[in-house]
Amino acid sequence: MKRRQTSFILMIILLFFIEVGQAVDLENGEEINEICAACHGEFGQGGKQGEYPRIAGQPTTFIAKQLRLFRARKRQNMPMLPHTEARELPDEDILDISIYLSQITLPTRLPPISENQFDAFERLMQAKKVLNIARAAGNVETGKKLYNQECRFCHGHDGWGKKKKGIPMIAGQYTNYLWRQVHKFSNKERIHDEDEPDDELLKEFTHEELQNIWAYLSIVDD
Ligand code: HEC
């Protein structure tokens, strides 16, 4: 009985340290984010119609992987290159910023104004955080069917990604950005599926079919 109690107390202490450790990481992440915010926005919401992608809420391992690819120049990204050099972004920082961004949830609409208080600054901050993808042209129903047949297995229900597997959400992402990445996959500037690097899945679809998939993905956040 006594031994059980001791191990219980030890577990609580351990959990406490894990919590504290994470809090420290997140603070560092928040600091690093000030650099990223210049392009990706304060909350990782992206901007300029997808010139800068949304990065908030993506899986930690996906964000970390992309940062390492940029740093190793295996994925070309001129604007980000200076910020990913090892001396600017060592491995510990990659982990901290990736965890920090991953835990940001972007609402898809403005919350109702709270009854007791109206704070204009707070409201402005709330509005900045909202990301609702504009309706993309195309046939939503056809796109949904195709998505469920061809993409859902990896990109998850309604395109929201799979955090544990490190697969990015493609819903809640700017349509322009998705198009640009499809071209990068086709030109072999990026690898879509690492397990099958020669797979040319996206090349098998017509422009119209992909447009229909984007149309579907653009309405799941409405
Ligand atoms: C000078 C502008 C700029 C800054 C600063 C910047 N980025 Fe980027 N980032 C970009 C651009 C542009 C892209 C899109 C590249 C492309 O089209 O492939 C991008 C892409 C990304 C991606 C890939 C997203 C995806 O879904 O494929 C991640 C992750 C990312 N940035 C994280 C960061 C982090 C973390 C920081 C801060 C340490 C940062 N960026 C700072 C411009 C910037």
Ligand code: HEC
């Ligand atoms: C076998 C699994 C798999 C399937 C099926 C799949 N994807 Fe992906 N997709 C991935 C992975 C993994 C990534 C992240 C690649 C990386 O780490 O750079 C990705 C990335 C993407 C990206 C870039 C996202 C970003 O933020 O950079 C787009 C766009 C995309 N997929 C579209 C699609 C579409 C459209 C379909 C269906 C026609 C599809 N994918 C089917 C695994 C898959």
